[in-house]
Amino acid sequence: MGMDNKIIKKMNGLLTHASDEDKGVIYQILEGIHDKNEGLYTTYITSFMKTSMEIRNDVLIMSIPISPFLHNSVDIVHGGFTATLADTAMGTLVNRKISHEVVAVTSEMKLNYIAPGVGNELRCEAKILHLGSKTSVTEAKIYNDKGTLIVAASGSFYLIPRTKKKD
Amino acid sequence: MGMDNKIIKKMNGLLTHASDEDKGVIYQILEGIHDKNEGLYTTYITSFMKTSMEIRNDVLIMSIPISPFLHNSVDIVHGGFTATLADTAMGTLVNRKISHEVVAVTSEMKLNYIAPGVGNELRCEAKILHLGSKTSVTEAKIYNDKGTLIVAASGSFYLIPRTKKKD
Amino acid sequence: MGMDNKIIKKMNGLLTHASDEDKGVIYQILEGIHDKNEGLYTTYITSFMKTSMEIRNDVLIMSIPISPFLHNSVDIVHGGFTATLADTAMGTLVNRKISHEVVAVTSEMKLNYIAPGVGNELRCEAKILHLGSKTSVTEAKIYNDKGTLIVAASGSFYLIPRTKKKD
Amino acid sequence: MGMDNKIIKKMNGLLTHASDEDKGVIYQILEGIHDKNEGLYTTYITSFMKTSMEIRNDVLIMSIPISPFLHNSVDIVHGGFTATLADTAMGTLVNRKISHEVVAVTSEMKLNYIAPGVGNELRCEAKILHLGSKTSVTEAKIYNDKGTLIVAASGSFYLIPRTKKKD
Numbered sequence: 001m002g003m004d005n006k007i008i009k010k011m012n013g014l015l016t017h018a019s020d021e022d023k024g025v026i027y028q029i030l031e032g033i034h035d036k037n038e039g040l041y042t043t044y045i046t047s048f049m050k051t052s053m054e055i056r057n058d059v060l061i062m063s064i065p066i067s068p069f070l071h072n073s074v075d076i077v078h079g080g081f082t083a084t085l086a087d088t089a090m091g092t093l094v095n096r097k098i099s100h101e102v103v104a105v106t107s108e109m110k111l112n113y114i115a116p117g118v119g120n121e122l123r124c125e126a127k128i129l130h131l132g133s134k135t136s137v138t139e140a141k142i143y144n145d146k147g148t149l150i151v152a153a154s155g156s157f158y159l160i161p162r163t164k165k166k167d
Numbered sequence: 168m169g170m171d172n173k174i175i176k177k178m179n180g181l182l183t184h185a186s187d188e189d190k191g192v193i194y195q196i197l198e199g200i201h202d203k204n205e206g207l208y209t210t211y212i213t214s215f216m217k218t219s220m221e222i223r224n225d226v227l228i229m230s231i232p233i234s235p236f237l238h239n240s241v242d243i244v245h246g247g248f249t250a251t252l253a254d255t256a257m258g259t260l261v262n263r264k265i266s267h268e269v270v271a272v273t274s275e276m277k278l279n280y281i282a283p284g285v286g287n288e289l290r291c292e293a294k295i296l297h298l299g300s301k302t303s304v305t306e307a308k309i310y311n312d313k314g315t316l317i318v319a320a321s322g323s324f325y326l327i328p329r330t331k332k333k334d
Numbered sequence: 335m336g337m338d339n340k341i342i343k344k345m346n347g348l349l350t351h352a353s354d355e356d357k358g359v360i361y362q363i364l365e366g367i368h369d370k371n372e373g374l375y376t377t378y379i380t381s382f383m384k385t386s387m388e389i390r391n392d393v394l395i396m397s398i399p400i401s402p403f404l405h406n407s408v409d410i411v412h413g414g415f416t417a418t419l420a421d422t423a424m425g426t427l428v429n430r431k432i433s434h435e436v437v438a439v440t441s442e443m444k445l446n447y448i449a450p451g452v453g454n455e456l457r458c459e460a461k462i463l464h465l466g467s468k469t470s471v472t473e474a475k476i477y478n479d480k481g482t483l484i485v486a487a488s489g490s491f492y493l494i495p496r497t498k499k500k501d
Numbered sequence: 502m503g504m505d506n507k508i509i510k511k512m513n514g515l516l517t518h519a520s521d522e523d524k525g526v527i528y529q530i531l532e533g534i535h536d537k538n539e540g541l542y543t544t545y546i547t548s549f550m551k552t553s554m555e556i557r558n559d560v561l562i563m564s565i566p567i568s569p570f571l572h573n574s575v576d577i578v579h580g581g582f583t584a585t586l587a588d589t590a591m592g593t594l595v596n597r598k599i600s601h602e603v604v605a606v607t608s609e610m611k612l613n614y615i616a617p618g619v620g621n622e623l624r625c626e627a628k629i630l631h632l633g634s635k636t637s638v639t640e641a642k643i644y645n646d647k648g649t650l651i652v653a654a655s656g657s658f659y660l661i662p663r664t665k666k667k668d
Binding site: 110112114115129130137139149152154156 | 444446448449463464471473486488491494
């Protein structure tokens with residue numbers, strides 16, 4: 001109850017001065033938490049990013065709308081979000097392909113930022129290059145809705161027992 | 168006005184069912200937007216992450232508190248946030264060292280995830296390995312508050328005229 | 335003349351004790367220098383590695399035979415050679431696609447070593463992901479003659495005037 | 502015997518036309534094979550590169566002289582050799598620190614090429630960032646004899662039983 005009041009007070013203070021852009025971001029965040037509670041997402045950040053996903057022919061495609069929430073200080077998508085998108089898409093694909101007794105944990109990732117993240121949507125296509133019993137190697141490409149290649153990424157994952165921590 | 172009502176309605180709906188964790192995240196986001204409007208941050212994501220920063224002897228130190236907002240589906244810091252932290256710290260340091268006529272844009276970044284992101288705080292130490300007229304190469308290490316090395320990263324940046332897009 | 339005698343004396347000493355493997359390596363090196371002098375190669379290392387090359391549909395394919403010369407201490411291809419192969423293939427492709435007034439210089443490269451380099455031959459397929467006026471981003475896959483993926487690589491290149499050094 | 506004659510014939514043919522540079526390279530290669538047979542090296546390529554090594558305070562320092570053998574087509578050290586040097590230095594250090602029952606195999610490596618490889622010598626300083634029971638993460642810097650930073654590298658290694666192949 002105390003927390004509810006703190007939130008409502010903070011929100012009322014904010015709304016007085018907030019820009020339309022701020023309000024759009026707030027609404028996007030609230031929708032995200034709602035969708036997470038509905039079971040559509042397992043993490044806050046992916047719920048805020050509004051990731052959607054499909055798998056076609058062993059390629060996992062994860063898409064997000066581009067909105068001000070994603071912007072860096074020069075109004076293109078912050079490289080941290082493309083990194084988050086690539087990591088999530090590659091890791092989700094590996095987790096889909098392995099036994100439920102193990103979980104994929106990122107061991108390393110590299111990203112080449114090729115074009116600025118602008119447009120309506122980012123679409124990440126991830127695929128598995130190698131799937132062993134203890135590790136997996138993957139790659140991903142992120143395009144915008146005009147088909148421009150924005151980011152090329154590669155990553156490795158440790159497959160560890162669900163109950164244990166990594167090496 | 169319409170948007171304000173939409174937000175308030177969404178918020179009231181949420182608060183009925185939200186967990187304490189959800190409420191903590193909502194409050195953190197609202198604080199972030201407030202702080203961004205106060206000029207403390209230039210992007211939503213860094214305001215939500217509550218980055219703080221200092222420079223000591225050419226090393227930029229950027230810290231963030233660890234909270235549920237940062238968690239992945241197994242309750243450790245999502246690799247996307249450590250990537251965002253490393254990218255932001257390295258890029259901010261380069262921007263501090265160059266003429267105001269140019270801006271640093273990430274060209275590539277690699278991250279080794281060494282230990283799970285757990286604890287109270289992440290602390291990223293970034294430094295410049297090379298600063299030329301058109302490019303810069305940097306590295307960063309992210310530690311938690313116990314001094315455990317969580318992530319080792321390296322990155323390159325293009326230095327481009329403020330008004331132009333990259334190559 | 336003095337050097338010729340030194341070489342011949344060294345060679346005679348070696349041949350007394352050299353294994354068949356050593357002799358095979360010596361012969362491969364001498365053939366390499368011969369081929370380099372014939373204009374088939376521009377560097378010693380690629381002449382020793384006996385690289386051969388073709389371009390098909392914008393993919394550059396560079397192949398090398400696997401021989402003891404390439405082995406590391408556990409008799410698989412040394413990761414340095416797969417790195418050399420990937421770097422050379424990606425760089426050669428970029429140089430083919432740019433004006434003769436500029437030359438491609440590697441700015442960074444990352445390699446994932448996926449399977450041990452064993453078999454009769456390594457075959458590297460390189461392609462360009464982005465070609466701008468000042469930089470290029472590429473990727474490469476190295477397979478052995480059984481089609482096993484040995485290495486996945488990505489790299490970036492600066493395109494610099496032929497007469498100047500890089501940034 | 503047949504092979505000896507083939508080698509001597511090839512050598513005599515070569516020496517007639519070879520440049521002083523070629524002869525220097527041939528001599529360096531013959532010395533390398535000699536030193537390998539004396540037990541100073543375990544691989545041909547490191548014997549040709551004339552690597553020397555010391556360990557100081559957990560940092561492994563591996564040095565090589567710069568000679569025409571290392572040159573790429575624009576007479577600076579080929580990126581493949583700096584990659585080989587970094588990989589060898591990081592891997593050797595890990596192997597020094599682990600039980601003899603396991604061996605370190607490179608899983609991935611990234612290199613930033615910062616300045617052209619020119620001068621008399623390259624000196625690689627490798628250190629371990631993490632050493633677990635199954636993996637290790639390392640980094641290396643390569644300098645020339647003037648102290649210029651030439652390459653910054655990072656790499657990961659799998660620690661596998663000596664008798665088995667990797668994952």
